[in-house]
Amino acid sequence: MVELKTDASIDAMYEAGQVVAGALTAAQKAADVGVSLLELDEVAHDVLREAGATSPFLGYRPSFAPTPFPAVLCVSVNDAIVHGVPDRYRLRDGDLVSIDFGAELGGWVGDSALSFVVGTPREADLRLIETAERALAAGIEAAVVGNRIGDIAHAIGTVCRAAGYGIPDGFGGHGIGRRMHEDPSVPNEGRPGRGMRLRHGMALAIEPMVVAGGTDFFHAAPDGWTLKTDDGSRAAHAEHTVAITDAGPRILTAR
């Protein structure tokens, strides 16, 4: 069941989305050579506390997870694609970092992610990140009233495949609102003109993930959470929470 949001609810979701945007900006700013992933989690947690918001990540336990998620921020470094658990690892020069964050404020949830390089970037990593961002932009551009879910999926997939990258099989975006994961699912690859029709008041988290090695396969790290590329190549992730409105897509987690 897809819940359509009222305009007032979308405004409330924007407030939650701005907490997410602020936390991601703060965490990215803090991410430097020698800083630990736990320290980044603490920076994001401070933003939550200051906003009077709570974390939909902390304690989250989907069916695949062996333990509740222990942090407010997912930090996925280099060959980690998504769901990285913050630990004592200290960032090194040239690390490709993806951070994914959610906040719940006033009963509404926002969810967003971005990728960046710490220190001196490699050309290949910048191209990977730029592609994830371009795929996200293409997906958002297709998130208009009258289009279908498949149009978003097709737009994302086309950008990623044209760049020669892999798309982790079975992971993608989702409806969002009072809960972080609602219907419908928003795949990162698909056929145009297929799937649910988009209507004013739908809210979606759109989130392309790209793998440099071109493979769609991945495995879970021993922690049971972190998804890693099978070929050891690097991955990038970009995500925004977007409301579909008669006036066009509204990015609720815009930074």
Ligand code: MG
């Ligand atoms: Mg997310």
Ligand code: MG
């Ligand atoms: Mg998400």
